[in-house]
Amino acid sequence: MPGMSDAVVVEGLVKRFGDFTALRGVDLTVAQGTVLGLLGPNGAGKTTVVRILSTLLRADGGRAEITGLDVATQADQVRAVIGLTGQYAAVDEYLTGEENLEMVGRLYRLGKKESRARAGQLLERFDLTDAARRPAKTYSGGMRRRLDIAASLIARPQVLFLDEPTTGLDPRSRLGMWEFIADLVSDGTTILLTTQYLEEADRLADRMVVIDRGAVIARGTADELKAQVGGERIELTVGSGEGLARAAELLRPLAVDEPQRDEQTRRLTVPVTGGAATLAQALQLLEGSGVELLDVGLRRPDLDDVFLTLTGHSADAAVDATAGTTADAEPAESTR
Amino acid sequence: MSALSHTLSDSLVITRRNLIKVKRVPDLIVFATLSPIMFVLLFRYVFGGAINLPDGITYAEFLLPGIFAQTVVFGSTTTGASIAEDLQKGLIDRFRSLPMSRSAVLIGRTVADLGLNAISILVMALTGLLVGWRINSSVPEAIGGFLILLVFAFAVSWMMALVGLLVRTPEVVNNASFIVIFPLTFVANTFVPLESFPSVLRTFAEWNPVSTVVQAARDLFGNQPDSVPVADAWSLQNPVLYTAIWAVAILAVFVPLAVRAYLRTATR
Numbered sequence A: 001m002p003g004m005s006d007a008v009v010v011e012g013l014v015k016r017f018g019d020f021t022a023l024r025g026v027d028l029t030v031a032q033g034t035v036l037g038l039l040g041p042n043g044a045g046k047t048t049v050v051r052i053l054s055t056l057l058r059a060d061g062g063r064a065e066i067t068g069l070d071v072a073t074q075a076d077q078v079r080a081v082i083g084l085t086g087q088y089a090a091v092d093e094y095l096t097g098e099e100n101l102e103m104v105g106r107l108y109r110l111g112k113k114e115s116r117a118r119a120g121q122l123l124e125r126f127d128l129t130d131a132a133r134r135p136a137k138t139y140s141g142g143m144r145r146r147l148d149i150a151a152s153l154i155a156r157p158q159v160l161f162l163d164e165p166t167t168g169l170d171p172r173s174r175l176g177m178w179e180f181i182a183d184l185v186s187d188g189t190t191i192l193l194t195t196q197y198l199e200e201a202d203r204l205a206d207r208m209v210v211i212d213r214g215a216v217i218a219r220g221t222a223d224e225l226k227a228q229v230g231g232e233r234i235e236l237t238v239g240s241g242e243g244l245a246r247a248a249e250l251l252r253p254l255a256v257d258e259p260q261r262d263e264q265t266r267r268l269t270v271p272v273t274g275g276a277a278t279l280a281q282a283l284q285l286l287e288g289s290g291v292e293l294l295d296v297g298l299r300r301p302d303l304d305d306v307f308l309t310l311t312g313h314s315a316d317a318a319v320d321a322t323a324g325t326t327a328d329a330e331p332a333e334s335t336r
Numbered sequence B: 001m002s003a004l005s006h007t008l009s010d011s012l013v014i015t016r017r018n019l020i021k022v023k024r025v026p027d028l029i030v031f032a033t034l035s036p037i038m039f040v041l042l043f044r045y046v047f048g049g050a051i052n053l054p055d056g057i058t059y060a061e062f063l064l065p066g067i068f069a070q071t072v073v074f075g076s077t078t079t080g081a082s083i084a085e086d087l088q089k090g091l092i093d094r095f096r097s098l099p100m101s102r103s104a105v106l107i108g109r110t111v112a113d114l115g116l117n118a119i120s121i122l123v124m125a126l127t128g129l130l131v132g133w134r135i136n137s138s139v140p141e142a143i144g145g146f147l148i149l150l151v152f153a154f155a156v157s158w159m160m161a162l163v164g165l166l167v168r169t170p171e172v173v174n175n176a177s178f179i180v181i182f183p184l185t186f187v188a189n190t191f192v193p194l195e196s197f198p199s200v201l202r203t204f205a206e207w208n209p210v211s212t213v214v215q216a217a218r219d220l221f222g223n224q225p226d227s228v229p230v231a232d233a234w235s236l237q238n239p240v241l242y243t244a245i246w247a248v249a250i251l252a253v254f255v256p257l258a259v260r261a262y263l264r265t266a267t268r
Helices: A046-053 A075-081 A097-107 A112-125 A141-153 A171-186 A198-204 A222-228 A241-254 A276-286 A303-311 A315-321 B002-024 B026-047 B059-088 B091-096 B104-130 B139-167 B170-186 B199-207 B209-221 B239-264
Strands: A006-017 A020-031 A035-039 A061-066 A082-085 A159-163 A190-195 A207-212 A215-220 A233-238 A260-262 A267-271 A293-299
Touching: A006 A046, A006 A190, A020 A035, A020 A046, A020 A061, A020 A190, A020 A207, A020 A215, A035 A046, A035 A198, A046 A061, A046 A159, A046 A190, A075 A082, A082 A141, A097 A112, A097 A141, A097 B002, A112 A141, A141 A159, A141 A171, A171 A190, A171 A198, A190 A198, A198 A303, A207 A222, A207 A303, A215 A222, A215 A303, A222 A303, A233 A241, A233 A276, A241 A260, A241 A267, A241 A276, A276 A293, B002 B026, B002 B104, B026 B059, B026 B104, B059 B091, B059 B104, B059 B139, B059 B170, B059 B209, B091 B239, B104 B139, B104 B239, B139 B170, B139 B209, B139 B239, B199 B209, B209 B239
Parallel strands: A035 A190, A035 A207, A082 A159, A159 A190
Antiparallel strands: A006 A020, A006 A061, A207 A215, A233 A267, A233 A293, A260 A267
16 A cells, blocks of 8 residues: 555556557555665566656556656656666766766756766765766776766655666676665665666665566565565485485474475475574484485575566576567567 | 746757767767868869859859758768667666756757758868859858758758657668768759759759759859859749748758657667
């Protein structure tokens, strides 16, 4: 139920591109000052949601409000309170970092002086002061993304849309970007973040909405989603087929549910509770049993498991399956 | 009032942004002016001797208004390619998500390209003066000559803006516009007198607005001596008016179409 403190309210959003239905009734809310992670594989409809919320596309059904303003009928007012960072770093590469930010500031109608002041602050905050006077053409991928996010922040938007902010970044730049985003949250900005990286959502988002093929398939906090796919388990790989049966028997007393045996990979999965202590107990039980242990560990479910359970395919597999089409590109989707 | 002043100030911001690119990539302006200089020299010295003109006019005087017109019309095609490039890079998405005027991106683009065309004309005029072209009219008439060229080019820019928004790939925009612009500037009185054309082409050329903008420029620069007859077609007898009608008509159709396309477009 939408509450008073929801900065983003989306109800029954439908979007069609020709014969292809990209969104089939998406509902979501983002509470003020929180981060919502919108998760899904390529082509799930994440970018379409962001495009509608940022007034770039019109929905065919349903409604969406940003800080109480309707995106369809009050688009101009909506644009004044949002910031958008799209999948591409939308910076003018011939302009310097400073000129890019000042231009966007002027277009938000901040005035010359204020635009310049904000540009200076943001360049500093995003570690771009040294590069401020260089054309953005000379920037690395990570620097461009930072400049892009800085541009979307120049007018202190109440709601910020980050569409796959770290796609294409190397691991180090990605970590850096996460820190910057975490910082924004502490300022009280409401953020809707799309990502196909489960780790990213786990790290940044307060709540998550998982969509697949244009429909919401799960929502909740990371812990709630993980709870949906079950708790922790001990996973072990043994050297022989007999070892597998023997180990399953030995560990049965610890299991809270039926252990799963995979003969082919000789892997045993035992659902347990009790964490590390239980793992230590398991190792004791196996000691001296003659079972040849190749690998053993305690696993907690991650969002990949969530995805696998909910959709029947992993997030990566879904990405591979649609690799032939452009990432979340609506017209490309319509050809499927 | 406030909507208009917003449109103006946003357009200025975008114009400035587009002109900064020219400053940062000087090759753009170097090559944009080198090719017209090359055209002036090639036609003046290679073809000049082979093209028969009536007595009373030199080929340099006949040629230059034609080169001016061809160059500014070609120059206008950059509008389409630049907009397609902005689309590809996601900049149009960014602009469309800002609380800015809905037409400012296109106005800023076409105005910046108008500025580039003005620089090209200046360079060509100076080159022309070196190879024997002369202005034989009054200062106001000469200014009128430059203005009609630029106004027509500005209108063509808006056509190209629409093409850029629909075609979306800079290279394709270039090729597509080449197919249209090349015949328009060659099936005209740009380089050769119309008398040499076969009859169907000749009628087309007489009513081709590129011919009339050239004719208007010739008249206004005093490059059309009284001793040299002009075709009887109404368009060529009233080239300034006819060209102005075309420019206004193109703007009336393509400004709203381009703005509408801009509002509906999104990066793919």
